[in-house]
Amino acid sequence: xxxxxxxxxxxxxxxxxxxxxxxxxxxxxxxxxxxxxxxxxxxxxxxxxxxxxxxxxxxxxxxxxxxxxxxxxxxxxxxxxxxxxxxxxxxxxxxxxxxxxxxxxxxxxxxxxxxxxxxxxxxxxxxxxxxxxxxxxxxxxxxxxxxxxxxxxxxxxxxxxxxxxxxxxxxxxxxxxxxxxxxxxxxxxxxxxxxxxxxxxxxxxxxxxxxxxxxxxxxxxxxxxxxxxxxxxxxxxxxxxxxxxxxxxxxxxxxxxxxxxxxxxxxxxxxxxxxxxxxxxxxxxxxxxxxxxxxxxxxxxxxxxxxxxxxxxxxxxxxxxxxxxxxxxxxxxxxxxxxxxxxxxxxxx
Amino acid sequence: xxxxxxxxxxxxxxxxxxxxxxxxxxxxxxxxxxxxxxxxxxxxxxxxxxxxxxxxxxxxxxxxxxxxxxxxxxxxxxxxxxxxxxxxxxxxxxxxxxxxxxxxxxxxxxxxxxxxxxxxxxxxxxxxxxxxxxxxxxxxxxxxxxxxxxxxxxxxxxxxxxxxxxxxxxxxxxxxxxxxxxxxxxxxxxxxxxxxxxxxxxxxxxxxxxxxxxxxxxxxxxxxxxxxxxxxxxxxxxxxxxx
Numbered sequence: 001x002x003x004x005x006x007x008x009x010x011x012x013x014x015x016x017x018x019x020x021x022x023x024x025x026x027x028x029x030x031x032x033x034x035x036x037x038x039x040x041x042x043x044x045x046x047x048x049x050x051x052x053x054x055x056x057x058x059x060x061x062x063x064x065x066x067x068x069x070x071x072x073x074x075x076x077x078x079x080x081x082x083x084x085x086x087x088x089x090x091x092x093x094x095x096x097x098x099x100x101x102x103x104x105x106x107x108x109x110x111x112x113x114x115x116x117x118x119x120x121x122x123x124x125x126x127x128x129x130x131x132x133x134x135x136x137x138x139x140x141x142x143x144x145x146x147x148x149x150x151x152x153x154x155x156x157x158x159x160x161x162x163x164x165x166x167x168x169x170x171x172x173x174x175x176x177x178x179x180x181x182x183x184x185x186x187x188x189x190x191x192x193x194x195x196x197x198x199x200x201x202x203x204x205x206x207x208x209x210x211x212x213x214x215x216x217x218x219x220x221x222x223x224x225x226x227x228x229x230x231x232x233x234x235x236x237x238x239x240x241x242x243x244x245x246x247x248x249x250x251x252x253x254x255x256x257x258x259x260x261x262x263x264x265x266x267x268x269x270x271x272x273x274x275x276x277x278x279x280x281x282x283x284x285x286x287x288x289x290x291x292x293x294x295x296x297x298x299x300x301x302x303x304x305x306x307x308x309x310x311x312x313x314x315x316x317x318x319x320x321x322x323x324x325x326x327x328x329x330x331x332x333x334x335x336x337x338x339x340x341x342x343x344x345x346x347x348x349x
Numbered sequence: 350x351x352x353x354x355x356x357x358x359x360x361x362x363x364x365x366x367x368x369x370x371x372x373x374x375x376x377x378x379x380x381x382x383x384x385x386x387x388x389x390x391x392x393x394x395x396x397x398x399x400x401x402x403x404x405x406x407x408x409x410x411x412x413x414x415x416x417x418x419x420x421x422x423x424x425x426x427x428x429x430x431x432x433x434x435x436x437x438x439x440x441x442x443x444x445x446x447x448x449x450x451x452x453x454x455x456x457x458x459x460x461x462x463x464x465x466x467x468x469x470x471x472x473x474x475x476x477x478x479x480x481x482x483x484x485x486x487x488x489x490x491x492x493x494x495x496x497x498x499x500x501x502x503x504x505x506x507x508x509x510x511x512x513x514x515x516x517x518x519x520x521x522x523x524x525x526x527x528x529x530x531x532x533x534x535x536x537x538x539x540x541x542x543x544x545x546x547x548x549x550x551x552x553x554x555x556x557x558x559x560x561x562x563x564x565x566x567x568x569x570x571x572x573x574x575x576x577x578x579x580x581x582x583x584x585x586x587x588x589x590x591x592x
Contacts, residue, residue: 198432200426
């Protein structure tokens with residue numbers, strides 16, 4: 001089991017690193033930068049929404065916080081090499097995580113739909129602040145960042161590699177989470193938080209930690225995006241659609257899995273960009289989003305990867321001659337509520 | 350023998366219903382104490398208050414000589430007071446082995462250690478074997494039968510080496526063979542030093558296993574004594590059958 005997953009990881013890294021060497025056109029590299037951004041953000045969202053089962057709709061607020069943090073830091077500055085903003089990313093991540101900590105402590109006292117409402121409220125508060133704190137954000141006139149002094153022919157490359165690094169960092173963190181007791185605790189919280197409390201799981205600490213790390217990464221992506229765009233406006237920096245995209249991508253690929261959010265981001269983000277380029281209808285992707293969400297709920301409630309994993313497991317089991325569950329034939333198979341919960345995801349794909 | 354758990358004048362009101370009404374009781378260390386009573390007499394509410402899932406409107410709970418009124422369930426669990434639920438509650442998305450490991454009551458530093466380390470595996474292995482769950486250790490808990498889940502839930506709360514275990518209807522919904530198994534496990538664990546407080550409707554189970562028996566009616570204890578005496582007590586018969 002270890003070899004294939006290591007091999008899969010190795011091929012993935014090699015593919016990401018070597019992709020720009022294939023002489024890709026600018027529009028394609030630009031597309032890849034955005035795919036990587038969304039893959040990173042979906043993977044980050046997955047830590048809270050996937051593993052802990054807390055459907056945050058406020059993550060875009062932290063995307064904006066990251067963008068404006070970088071904008072404030074480099075206000076009216078001229079860059080020498082162009083790499084300075086990238087070096088500041090850990091600080092941006094820390095700022096996002098520190099702001100996320102109290103937000104998580106308050107909002108995570110609620111659950112499920114109420115939690116979603118509390119977090120989306122936070123998103124709109126941050127958006128309103130971004131519009132109105134003119135001295136800090138420039139308000140609706142926007143905020144300028146330093147122009148990256150990269151050669152026009154290779155403009156996308158630094159952003160591409162920084163996003164590759166951020167994605168690998170996030171996936172590494174997800175992998176470590178799945179392999180540690182943090183991941184075990186998060187899944188128990190998603191399954192039955194009250195029961196988890198009762199068996200000594202550090203419920204509050206673990207979910208607040210997951211939220212802070214998740215929004216810290218989101219803030220870093222926001223900072224890279226702001227630098228890439230060079231000029232940011234509140235309606236784009238704190239955009240509910242960014243949150244919706246993270247949620248959709250994670251649900252499509254498979255929440256609570258390592259590769260699911262990445263797969264979802266590749267499909268949805270590239271699909272959206274292709275639709276925009278091909279059809280010239282910028283808003284058409286919103287209709288496709290809505291349709292996809294319906295299709296996912298109807299056909300793949302657990303997402304692509306967990307569904308495939310389930311099918312494979314069922315096939316393996318049907319090949320076995322003796323089922324282990326038959327150890328106790330005398331047990332009454334009284335159906336319980338827990339039976340219905342198995343469709344909520346949690347594989348290690 | 351000293352009291353491991355004592356409840357003093359605990360009251361809990363839901364709207365106009367006094368679910369627990371000034372209840373006081375104690376559980377002596379080393380005993381298998383039963384808490385019985387007709388439906389709606391406040392047994393589960395009292396369980397929820399003792400284990401920190403509900404806040405009492407009035408009264409005090411002491412565990413191992415310490416006031417633990419309103420303590421968090423997780424903290425109580427780590428201090429040695431654990432419970433099971435009326436409907437077996439396990440984590441369906443975790444394997445049977447992981448269900449045990451997650452209940453290890455580990456501290457912050459261990460959180461960042463391996464999901465199921467060697468030490469955890471060893472700790473879980475003996476319980477899995479004891480509860481005959483070793484052959485299904487790698488299955489998801491969602492794949493177990495209800496009876497197996499009941500056993501798994503019981504086994505899981507033993508992972509933290511508790512001093513007092515509260516069992517909420519351990520035999521509800523399980524077959525006679527498993528009832529005997531459950532009884533054997535309670536006896537063995539009790540002999541190993543664990544105190545039990547059991548809510549149960551199966552009177553034959555209670556009469557065979559428990560001593561003393563506390564009878565609750567309308568939110569307060571009306572009788573405490575040996576099982577043989579309880580059966581013939583007029584107050585108890587009134588509570589169950591009506592006068």
